[in-house]
Amino acid sequence: MRRTGFLYDPRFLLHETGEDHPECPDRLRVIIAAMEQSGLMEQLVPIKAEKAKQRWIEAVHHIRYMLRFEETCAFGMPSLDHDENRICYDTYDVAILAVGGILKAVDAVMAGEVDNAFCAVRPPGHHAESDRAMGFCYLNNVAIAARYLQENWKIQRIGIIDFDVHHGNGTQHIFEQDPTVFYYSIHEHPSFAYPGTGRDFDIGIGEGEGFTKNSPVLPGRGDEEYRKRLTEELLPAMSAFQPQFLLLSAGFDAHRQDLMSGVNLSTEGYDYVSRLLIDLGAQLCGGRLVSILEGGYQLDILPLLVTNHIKYLAGLR
């Protein structure tokens, strides 16, 4: 049994995206309900959200973008940068609160108060670029956490592992010239998969060459392909990099019931991914790991996938 921190705040529900939008407040409602019913919540260490200091966000995002984001919400506009990125009056504040909570989760792991942590946040982050919103994402949560670890905690090498079914274009772009952050993504490609980036020949730029790794998976390939890619591509890359802290972009939209994708990962496939990543963290960086919710839109299966993932983090499975 490990001490696992859990970040959640009911204010994350205040980011309203309108009717029929897949990235909806119910995503968190069903997760929390399942955790309370199963008694899992009581076994975790609660982490409270608070607003992030602007300086940590500005380590990743341009000031002008932040002003534009704030004003667009305050003026009551329906979306930011693209129709898919629905916003409401509270979206800006909720996004800042989510980031602040994630930084507290990082603090809790670094201070040894918990062994690892899961952050049940909205909005998600990995598509957000430094200067624009994309794919339901406004602030790149995982990227800000990585910069915070480096600047506030003097951690030199961070590994980011992104198993959302979509490529984390924002995270890749933010770190592609940086040899201190290794970004690995396994995602669906090609087919209809959003956003269309994340090819296997993208390996980083300049000094960052060799510190980006993409494993694009063809539709329909399923568990076996994930097993193969993670063991043959992720494990050697991360073992060579020797990260001192692992951040997970935890997306649950690769599941076969999730209509956002076609890679056909099963519930057991997700169990395998969780186990492998937690073992990797234990091996490489003393288990120091923070897992941050990205996608996952099928409300019948999402609570099971998230609770299973958290049980692995907590050593309950």
Ligand SMILES: [Zn+2]
């Ligand atoms: Zn996704």
